[in-house]
Amino acid sequence: MDFDFLQPTDLDEVCKLLNEYKGKVKIISGGTDFMIDLHKDELSPEIEYIIDVSNLRDLNYIKEDDNKIIIGAGTTHNEIANNPIVNKWAPVLAKATNSIGSPQIRNRGTLAGNIVTASPAADSVPALLVLNGKVKIKTSSTTKEIPLEDFFIKPYQSKINQDELIVEISFKKPPMECKSGFKKLTRRKAVDKARLNIAVLALQNNIDEIEILRIAPGSITPTPERFEKTENILLNKRPTKELIKKAAEQVSSTMIEKSGYRWSTEYKKPVIKTMTRRILTRVLEVE
Amino acid sequence: MKADVINKSSNRVDGYEKVTGKAKFGADINFGNQLYAKTVYSEYPRAKIKKIKLNKAKKLDGVVEIITAEDVPGTNEMFGRFPVLAAEEVKYVGDGIAVVAAESQEIAKKAVKLIVVEYEEIEPILDMKKAVKDTKELVHSDKEDNIIEHSHHLMRKGDIEKGFKGADVILERTYYTPFVDQAYIEPEVVISIPDPYRKGIEIHGSIQNPYSVQENIAKVMDHKISEVKVIHSTIGGSFGGKDESVMMMAARTSILAERTKRPVKMVLTREESMTESCKRHPYEMNYKIGAKKDGTIVAIQDEVYTQGGPYNNKAMFANWRGSVHATGPYQVDNVKTDYYGVYTNTIYGGAYRGFSAPQTVFGIESLIDELAEELNMSPKEIRLKNCLKPGDTFATGQKMGKDNIPIPLKEIIKEVCEKADYEKKVKKFKEYNKKHSEIKKGIGISCTLRGAGLGGEGIDTAGATITIDKDGSITLISDLTEMGQGMRTAHAQIAAETLGVSLERLSFINTDTSIIMDGGPTVASRGTLAGGQAVIAAGKKLKDRLKKVAAEKLNCDKEVIIIKNDQVYEYDNVNNMIDFDELIGVCIAEKGISLSAQGWYNPGPEELSEETGQGNAYPTYVYGCAVTEIIVDTKTGEVGVEKIIAGYDIGTPINPQQVKGQLYGGILQGLGYGLMEEFEQKEGYLKTDNFDDYLIPSIKDIPDINVILFDFEDDFGPYGAKSVGELGIELVAPSLVNAFKNATNNRIREIPLNLERASLGKNLSK
Numbered sequence A: 001m002d003f004d005f006l007q008p009t010d011l012d013e014v015c016k017l018l019n020e021y022k023g024k025v026k027i028i029s030g031g032t033d034f035m036i037d038l039h040k041d042e043l044s045p046e047i048e049y050i051i052d053v054s055n056l057r058d059l060n061y062i063k064e065d066d067n068k069i070i071i072g073a074g075t076t077h078n079e080i081a082n083n084p085i086v087n088k089w090a091p092v093l094a095k096a097t098n099s100i101g102s103p104q105i106r107n108r109g110t111l112a113g114n115i116v117t118a119s120p121a122a123d124s125v126p127a128l129l130v131l132n133g134k135v136k137i138k139t140s141s142t143t144k145e146i147p148l149e150d151f152f153i154k155p156y157q158s159k160i161n162q163d164e165l166i167v168e169i170s171f172k173k174p175p176m177e178c179k180s181g182f183k184k185l186t187r188r189k190a191v192d193k194a195r196l197n198i199a200v201l202a203l204q205n206n207i208d209e210i211e212i213l214r215i216a217p218g219s220i221t222p223t224p225e226r227f228e229k230t231e232n233i234l235l236n237k238r239p240t241k242e243l244i245k246k247a248a249e250q251v252s253s254t255m256i257e258k259s260g261y262r263w264s265t266e267y268k269k270p271v272i273k274t275m276t277r278r279i280l281t282r283v284l285e286v287e
Numbered sequence B: 001m002k003a004d005v006i007n008k009s010s011n012r013v014d015g016y017e018k019v020t021g022k023a024k025f026g027a028d029i030n031f032g033n034q035l036y037a038k039t040v041y042s043e044y045p046r047a048k049i050k051k052i053k054l055n056k057a058k059k060l061d062g063v064v065e066i067i068t069a070e071d072v073p074g075t076n077e078m079f080g081r082f083p084v085l086a087a088e089e090v091k092y093v094g095d096g097i098a099v100v101a102a103e104s105q106e107i108a109k110k111a112v113k114l115i116v117v118e119y120e121e122i123e124p125i126l127d128m129k130k131a132v133k134d135t136k137e138l139v140h141s142d143k144e145d146n147i148i149e150h151s152h153h154l155m156r157k158g159d160i161e162k163g164f165k166g167a168d169v170i171l172e173r174t175y176y177t178p179f180v181d182q183a184y185i186e187p188e189v190v191i192s193i194p195d196p197y198r199k200g201i202e203i204h205g206s207i208q209n210p211y212s213v214q215e216n217i218a219k220v221m222d223h224k225i226s227e228v229k230v231i232h233s234t235i236g237g238s239f240g241g242k243d244e245s246v247m248m249m250a251a252r253t254s255i256l257a258e259r260t261k262r263p264v265k266m267v268l269t270r271e272e273s274m275t276e277s278c279k280r281h282p283y284e285m286n287y288k289i290g291a292k293k294d295g296t297i298v299a300i301q302d303e304v305y306t307q308g309g310p311y312n313n314k315a316m317f318a319n320w321r322g323s324v325h326a327t328g329p330y331q332v333d334n335v336k337t338d339y340y341g342v343y344t345n346t347i348y349g350g351a352y353r354g355f356s357a358p359q360t361v362f363g364i365e366s367l368i369d370e371l372a373e374e375l376n377m378s379p380k381e382i383r384l385k386n387c388l389k390p391g392d393t394f395a396t397g398q399k400m401g402k403d404n405i406p407i408p409l410k411e412i413i414k415e416v417c418e419k420a421d422y423e424k425k426v427k428k429f430k431e432y433n434k435k436h437s438e439i440k441k442g443i444g445i446s447c448t449l450r451g452a453g454l455g456g457e458g459i460d461t462a463g464a465t466i467t468i469d470k471d472g473s474i475t476l477i478s479d480l481t482e483m484g485q486g487m488r489t490a491h492a493q494i495a496a497e498t499l500g501v502s503l504e505r506l507s508f509i510n511t512d513t514s515i516i517m518d519g520g521p522t523v524a525s526r527g528t529l530a531g532g533q534a535v536i537a538a539g540k541k542l543k544d545r546l547k548k549v550a551a552e553k554l555n556c557d558k559e560v561i562i563i564k565n566d567q568v569y570e571y572d573n574v575n576n577m578i579d580f581d582e583l584i585g586v587c588i589a590e591k592g593i594s595l596s597a598q599g600w601y602n603p604g605p606e607e608l609s610e611e612t613g614q615g616n617a618y619p620t621y622v623y624g625c626a627v628t629e630i631i632v633d634t635k636t637g638e639v640g641v642e643k644i645i646a647g648y649d650i651g652t653p654i655n656p657q658q659v660k661g662q663l664y665g666g667i668l669q670g671l672g673y674g675l676m677e678e679f680e681q682k683e684g685y686l687k688t689d690n691f692d693d694y695l696i697p698s699i700k701d702i703p704d705i706n707v708i709l710f711d712f713e714d715d716f717g718p719y720g721a722k723s724v725g726e727l728g729i730e731l732v733a734p735s736l737v738n739a740f741k742n743a744t745n746n747r748i749r750e751i752p753l754n755l756e757r758a759s760l761g762k763n764l765s766k
C-alpha cells in the first residue's frame, strides 16, 4: 500500500486536510493501534493519505482551571500517568494509563488513540467514564463536545467521522475527598490486554453515606459504560459487606444481560463479581 | 591440573559483533539483483487442490517467476514427508502451494493475493486419539494407519503384571500438554543464490542444521551434496525450531534461484513463522503407577501419544528419548512404556528445547506427587526414597553408579530442599492458607535426569578444525552451529585451554558445509559434549606438532615441553623457553609444518535392543531438582511464581556465566510452558499466530531465581563438562502444578495453568 504521509504543523491545517481528503484520509497519532491494522492489511483500501498528529504541540498538554482538567488528545499515556495534576485530581486515570502495555507503548500511545480504537478492553476508558469524561471534536468548521459515554457505537467503532479530529478530553474535577480505584486483570503481568478491568470513584459524607458512586467495568460489555443500576444499590447508603455483595452480583448479571452468554462467560461471570467486590471493599474501606 | 581458560566466565568471543550490531542476521544479508519470494499457503486444513490459477499474478509488473509442485526438479518429498509444495492435497494450513519471486517484497505480497486456488474440502483429521483408532481416515493414503513411521518406541523391564500384583496402591492418571512455540526473536530467513563460480547453489540463512538442509536440498534440486553449499548467518535464537521451515524455504528459494539465475530471498513474517514452523509436540500421557505402602515404586506403565501434524521428522527420535525417560529419575523394577507419534491435519510437532523432556517430566513428576498424596507422604521423601542411586538400574537396565556414571540425585534433592527451606515453608504456607480464604501459597518440587547428547538416537560424531596463522592468531571452525547459546565461546575456551594459549587469540567463522565435515545437527545439548571433544582432538594434534618443533629448538625431549599461558618451555627448566608467537614463526617459515588440524570425535554407537528398549541409552547423564513457590488468587486464577530454586549437575561448567544464562533462559521458557503458552486451533485453523495472542513471560513475570551448580566428577565429556542447553526448561511446569496442588488442593493435569484452569479447573476455548 502506498500513502502520502502528511505532517501538518497546526490544528487548523489538520482539519483543512481532513476536510479536503475526506474519505481518503486517516489520522495516525502514536501509531500503536494503527500500525497493527496496517500490518494486517485491515486499513480501508480507500485510504490514500495519512496525517501524522504525533508531533503537534497543540494536542499535547495537561491543564487545569478552577473546575476542570483538560488533556490534549495527543498526550501520551506516560505523560498522563506521571503528571502531578492528574495524580492529584484523578489518580484513577493515572493508574489506568500506567497499566497500558509497556513503557515503549506508553511513550507512544495517546489518550485519543485509545478511545477512538474503542476496544472493549481499553484501559483508559473505565477511568475516564467514572470521571464523566468529555470528548471535544473539531472539524474545519465546527467544534462540539460529547460525553465519553456516548462516544462508542460497538466494539472497535466510535462516533468519529473521517473529517473530525479529537482535540481534547476533559472532565470536571471530582471533589478532593473522592476515593477511587482501578484494577486490571491480565494473563501475564505486563504488555497484555485486560481480561477484565474496572474503575470506581466514590465520595462518602461524614457519616459514611455514599454521595457519589461511579462504577465502570471494562471488557464485559460490547462498549464500556457505567453500571448505574449497580451504583444505585449503594448510593445514599452506608456501605456494608452485604450491599457490596449485592452490587457485585448485579455487575455480573448485567454483563450477561448486555453481552449474552459467550465462551468466556463461565470465567468472567464469577471473576468480575470478585473484582467488583474487592475494589468496592477497598475503595469504600469496608472491613 | 589447574585450568587456565575454562571454568571461567570470560566474555563471549562473538560479543563484540553482537553488541555493536556488526553481526549480520539473515534478514540483513542482501545480494545484488536479488528477488523476494513469498509463499501461497493453504486456505484449508485438508483439501484436494483442483486448480491453481497463476495468470493474474504472472501478469503483475515485477513478478519474475512463480513455481508450483510441478516445478520441483528432483524429489518433492523431503525427510519426514515434508513436500516442497503440496501437489495434490493440502494437509494443514501451513502447506505451501505456490511461491512467487518478485522484484520487491511488496510486489510478491500483492502477487500472492492474486493467485487463486480451487479446492475440494475434505474433513480434516484433527483429534489424536481418533486418528489412532480410526484407520479408515488416513492423513497419508499410502499408509495403513496414522502412526508416524518409526515413532513407536517402547521399554520393557521386569514383569509389569507381577509388578502391579505386588503393589499396595495403584494410580492411573492422564496428563496433557499443548503445542508451543520456540518464540525466537528472529523469524526465519533464507537466501539462495546460484553458485557464482560453479554448478550448484549457495544457501544462506537462519539455519540450525546446515547438513540436513544441504542433503535435502541436493535431493530436491537433483544435485550432488557437494554442489549445495550452506552457510548459516548469525542466528537470533532457534531452540530446535529453525529446521523444517528453513528446509522448505531453502528448497523453494533454490528452485527459484536456479530458474531465474538470481539470488532469491525469503523472510517469514511472524504469522508465517508460527504457521509453518515446528512446535513442541503435544502429548497425551496415560500413566499407571504401582507402589508399596512405604512409597517404594514397584511398577510403571505408560502409553504416550505425541501429536505430529501431517509431516514429521522428529517424532521418531523424540519419542525414543521420551520412552527412555518416561519413568523419570526413579528406580523402577517393572516398566512397560509405549510411545506413538500420530499424524493429524494440524500444525506439526518438532524440536523445541528438551525434545520430549518438558512433556515427559511434567507427566512423571506430576504422577510422583499424586502418588505421594495418595500415600500421605511428603513429595520430598517419596523422591528421596525412589530416586536412582549408585548401583540402581535405569529404565533401560543401564547400571547407574559411582564406577560407571555418577548419580547424585539424592544429594541434589537434599541440598536444593535445604536451600529452599522446604519443610519450613510447607508448614508456613499451611498456616497462611488456613488464614486466607482466597489467596493461597504453595510450594512444589520436581527433579529430573537427562541423557547427555544423542545417545541411542544416532552416532554422536562431531568435528572441528583449528588453524593457527603466521601471527599466532587462531581460527576455530566448528561444524556445529552457534544460535546464541554460546557454543563458540565454550569451544574457543576449550581450544585455548588445550593449546595453552589465551582466549584473545581465538576467532570464529560461520559454519560452511563446503569446508567442513558433517558433524550432525546442533541439538540434544551436544554442542559442548560432542563438539568440545572434537575441539580437544584438533587442539591436541596441533599441540603435538608444536611440541615437536619446540623440543628441537629447546634441545630437549618432546615429552617435557609445556605450553601454557602463551609460553613454551621445558618442564622443571622454565628458563629454557620460547615465546609462542616465535614458535609459530619457526613452524611455518623454517619447518613448513601444517598448523591446521581437524579433530573428530566418535564415541561409537550406543547398544540398545529394539524389542525391549534395554541397553545403555546414554554415555552419561545430567541432573536437576527445583523447588518453586507460588501465590494463587483462587478467585481470579492468577498464579504468581514467587521464587524458583534449582540445582543442577551439568558437569564442570566451561563458562559458568553462560551456563547460568542457559539455565535461566530454560527456566523462563519452562515458566511460560507451565503458565501461559499455548497454540489455539479451531477445526484445524490456527487462532494464535502472533505475540499478541501467543503470550510468553514478560520481565514482570520473572520470579526470583536461584541457580545452584553442582559439579560431581564425571570425566566423560571435555574437561568434565556435560550438557546444559535443555536441562533448565524441564523442571518448572511440574514443580509449578505441584505447588498449585499444595496451595489449592486442586490437581491440574493439563498445562498451561492459565486463569481459567486455575480458577475453574478447565480451559475455555473460543
Ligand SMILES: Cc1cc2nc3c(=O)[nH]c(=O)nc-3n(C[C@H](O)[C@H](O)[C@H](O)COP(=O)(O)OP(=O)(O)OC[C@H]3O[C@@H](n4cnc5c(N)ncnc54)[C@H](O)[C@@H]3O)c2cc1C
Binding pocket: A026, A027, A028, A029, A030, A031, A032, A033, A034, A035, A053, A073, A074, A099, A100, A101, A102, A105, A108, A109, A110, A111, A112, A113, A114, A115, A116, A117, A121, A122, A123, A124, A160, A164, A165, A166, A167, A191, A192, A193, A194
Ligand atoms: C504491544 C501493545 C500493547 C498494548 N497494550 C494496551 C493496554 O494494555 N491497554 C490498552 O488499553 N491498550 C493497549 N494497546 C493499544 C494502544 O496502545 C492504545 O489503544 C493507544 O492508546 C492507542 O493510541 P495511539 O496514539 O497509538 O493511536 P494510533 O494507533 O495512532 O491511532 C488509533 C486510532 O485512533 C485514531 N486517532 C488517533 N488520534 C486521533 C485524534 N486526535 N483524533 C481522531 N482520531 C484519532 C487513529 O486514526 C486510529 O484510528 C497496546 C498496543 C500494543 C501494540
